[in-house]
Amino acid sequence: MKQSGPLLEVRDLSVVFDTRRGPLTAVDRISFDLSPGEILGVVGESGAGKSLTGTAITGLLERPGRIGGGEIRFEGNRIDNLPPEQMRRLRGRRIGAIFQDPLTSLNPLFTVGRQLVETIQTHLDLGREQARQRALELLAEVGIPAPEKRIDHYPHQFSGGMRQRVVIALALCANPKLVIADEPTTALDVSIQAQILAVLKKLCREHGAAVILVTHDMGVIAETADRVAVMYSGRIAEIGPAAQVVKAPRHPYTEGLMGSIPVIGTGADRLTQIEGSMPRLTDIPAGCAFHPRCPCARADCAAVRPEPRPVGDGKVACVLYDGGGI
Amino acid sequence: MTATSEPLVSMQGLKKHFDVSPPWLNRMLERKPRLHLRAVDGLDLEIPRGTTFSLVGESGCGKSTVARLVVGLYAPTAGSIRFEGTDLTDRPAGDPPAIRRRMQMIFQDPYASLNPRWRVRDIIAEPLKCFGMLPDRASEDREVGRLLELVGMNSQDGEKYPHEFSGGQRQRISIARAISSKPDFLVCDEPTSALDVSVQAQILNLMKELQRELGLTYLFISHDLAVVHFMSDFIGVMYLGRIVETGPARQVFANPQHPYTRLLLDTIPDITMARRDREPVAGEVPNPIDPPPGCAFHPRCPFSDARCRSELPELRNAPSGARTACHAVAEGRLADGPVRAVPSTPAQMPT
Numbered sequence: 193m194k195q196s197g198p199l200l201e202v203r204d205l206s207v208v209f210d211t212r213r214g215p216l217t218a219v220d221r222i223s224f225d226l227s228p229g230e231i232l233g234v235v236g237e238s239g240a241g242k243s244l245t246g247t248a249i250t251g252l253l254e255r256p257g258r259i260g261g262g263e264i265r266f267e268g269n270r271i272d273n274l275p276p277e278q279m280r281r282l283r284g285r286r287i288g289a290i291f292q293d294p295l296t297s298l299n300p301l302f303t304v305g306r307q308l309v310e311t312i313q314t315h316l317d318l319g320r321e322q323a324r325q326r327a328l329e330l331l332a333e334v335g336i337p338a339p340e341k342r343i344d345h346y347p348h349q350f351s352g353g354m355r356q357r358v359v360i361a362l363a364l365c366a367n368p369k370l371v372i373a374d375e376p377t378t379a380l381d382v383s384i385q386a387q388i389l390a391v392l393k394k395l396c397r398e399h400g401a402a403v404i405l406v407t408h409d410m411g412v413i414a415e416t417a418d419r420v421a422v423m424y425s426g427r428i429a430e431i432g433p434a435a436q437v438v439k440a441p442r443h444p445y446t447e448g449l450m451g452s453i454p455v456i457g458t459g460a461d462r463l464t465q466i467e468g469s470m471p472r473l474t475d476i477p478a479g480c481a482f483h484p485r486c487p488c489a490r491a492d493c494a495a496v497r498p499e500p501r502p503v504g505d506g507k508v509a510c511v512l513y514d515g516g517g518i
Numbered sequence: 519m520t521a522t523s524e525p526l527v528s529m530q531g532l533k534k535h536f537d538v539s540p541p542w543l544n545r546m547l548e549r550k551p552r553l554h555l556r557a558v559d560g561l562d563l564e565i566p567r568g569t570t571f572s573l574v575g576e577s578g579c580g581k582s583t584v585a586r587l588v589v590g591l592y593a594p595t596a597g598s599i600r601f602e603g604t605d606l607t608d609r610p611a612g613d614p615p616a617i618r619r620r621m622q623m624i625f626q627d628p629y630a631s632l633n634p635r636w637r638v639r640d641i642i643a644e645p646l647k648c649f650g651m652l653p654d655r656a657s658e659d660r661e662v663g664r665l666l667e668l669v670g671m672n673s674q675d676g677e678k679y680p681h682e683f684s685g686g687q688r689q690r691i692s693i694a695r696a697i698s699s700k701p702d703f704l705v706c707d708e709p710t711s712a713l714d715v716s717v718q719a720q721i722l723n724l725m726k727e728l729q730r731e732l733g734l735t736y737l738f739i740s741h742d743l744a745v746v747h748f749m750s751d752f753i754g755v756m757y758l759g760r761i762v763e764t765g766p767a768r769q770v771f772a773n774p775q776h777p778y779t780r781l782l783l784d785t786i787p788d789i790t791m792a793r794r795d796r797e798p799v800a801g802e803v804p805n806p807i808d809p810p811p812g813c814a815f816h817p818r819c820p821f822s823d824a825r826c827r828s829e830l831p832e833l834r835n836a837p838s839g840a841r842t843a844c845h846a847v848a849e850g851r852l853a854d855g856p857v858r859a860v861p862s863t864p865a866q867m868p869t
Contacts, residue, residue, distance in 0.1 A: 237714035411787025452719030454748035
């Protein structure tokens with residue numbers, strides 16, 4: 193692995209669904225970089241294209257979805273056009289994935305230990321006993337009490353939080369350089385959510401893995417991510433350091449989104465409201481996709497799609513910042 | 519939490535136990551015992567008129583069961599429910615109609631709670647029909663149009679079907695249906711947890727506006743403390759079927775007493791405290807079929823002692839003005855500052 197340069201480069205990535213009425217663009221020319229060991233949060237509302245971005249990077253897009261254009265480079269090499277067999281070897285060993293529902297990501301018919309050993313042996317050249325030893329270490333690392341007993345249990349014998357720990361162990365078992373976590377805590381209670389995020393953060397730091405954390409929960413992002421990308425209608429509206437995006441949002445959509453979250457300790461009687469809802473894929477407005485809902489919209493917003501411009505330490509795609517930035 | 523006037527809704531010693539025993543044959547042959555899940559286990563609360571009372575807690579703590587008990591969808595195992603002093607215990611849902619008209623419910627999932635084969639106008643008009651509130655179809659149409667505009671939709675939307683609307687719009691339709699019979703009391707069971715944050719803000723603002731305009735009383739159920747903080751006048755924190763702390767929302771949030779409340783408030787992700795390494799609560803909610811003896815929270819509580827392990831704490835007035843069910847608070851042995859959870863976690867196994 194090269195020490196310099198980003199771990200992952202995404203350039204003008206589009207994800208397209210072919211339908212009978214023509215192609216629908218669900219992710220529209222997005223670009224971002226990810227440095228080794230960095231945690232990038234991807235936020236947005238349902239249908240913003242955040243999960244599809246993760247799916248495209250792992251090469252798990254299913255028909256009728258396909259990559260419609262752009263490049264994905266991992267450690268300098270293109271991976272968006274790899275044959276499925278090569279992609280399969282990369283996935284798991286170099287790129288791990290954690291999904292929302294821990295029950296459906298585990299096979300209910302096999303013990304947790306068997307699933308871990310199988311995954312470890314697929315990716316690493318280890319014997320059965322060594323692999324089991326490694327599985328025990330991983331279970332202990334993710335904080336499962338009495339791993340030597342629990343390793344022979346079936347997924348249904350674990351609670352939701354414990355299952356998600358097992359899924360994290362599975363994702364990390366080949367020491368991947370990149371972990372894509374798609375809503376890893378959405379199905380869990382707040383107190384369990386905190387435990388899982390702590391485990392995820394600690395282990396990725398220890399294993400030196402970068403993380404793309406896809407979630408709709410701004411609080412999770414604010415506490416976990418180094419940088420945040422805010423998505424709207426398949427585009428990145430704003431990307432930048434977490435503190436900047438959360439505390440001083442620049443894009444009117446990010447600003448509205450932040451204001452609409454109730455915060456404990458403020459006496460506000462009314463939440464900021466973004467009128468309307470996100471457009472359907474079939475009728476994304478021309479120009480800036482947000483302009484019909486935007487309080488700052490101008491005449492040219494409906495005509496030209498704004499490109500991301502550098503503002504502060506991040507980038508914002510909005511005409512308000514087209515005048516040279518900063 | 520004493521209101522000057524009579525509370526609109528009150529519950530005393532409310533219990534709901536579900537029989538989850540194995541089938542009779544297994545009990546006979548394998549000598550398996552009867553099992554009861556104590557979803558709600560002795561609940562006292564009063565909701566003053568015109569206010570919002572919120573129940574908050576993690577999944578499985580019994581908050582939705584309380585909602586269903588209040589509107590009569592479940593019959594309580596023990597205890598009583600009163601509405602303006604009228605005892606509703608053991609009355610079937612819908613009886614007496616004069617009172618049932620005045621309590622309605624908003625459900626969590628706006629996709630499952632609207633009949634997909636009915637037009638929106640028929641969905642909203644159903645309570646009007648049930649209670650025979652309007653004489654003819656023309657006045658019904660006018661009323662449905664008025665209600666749709668009241669919840670921020672177009673009066674022409676009544677002719678459409680639910681699938682033509684987004685989640686937020688469907689929840690508006692649910693609200694229009696709930697307020698159509700001119701109720702005084704709305705039970706809202708996680709009304710926004712299926713919605714995106716920007717849509718959630720629209721719905722919460724709408725609910726507050728309607729409360730002001732129509733003088734509604736809400737029983738609001740949520741697992742989201744920030745939403746509860748925004749909505750509530752009073753709050754009850756539930757843990758394993760019991761209220762562990764209750765009082766005016768402002769006081770409970772400003773000065774939480776019960777260790778569980780403090781842990782919950784410590785763990786919620788907060789956008790204002792970016793990159794804070796928060797202290798995760800150790801352990802998980804125990805199995806309500808076999809709750810720990812004494813205080814149900816003691817296995818996770820850093821302040822538990824012998825008394826907590828054997829004796830169930832009652833709700834008592836705490837110095838903060840709230841009421842707390844905790845021996846440590848009552849004895850004043852609670853340390854100030856952040857609560858550290860006990861590190862060791864016994865594995866939780868469903869039986």
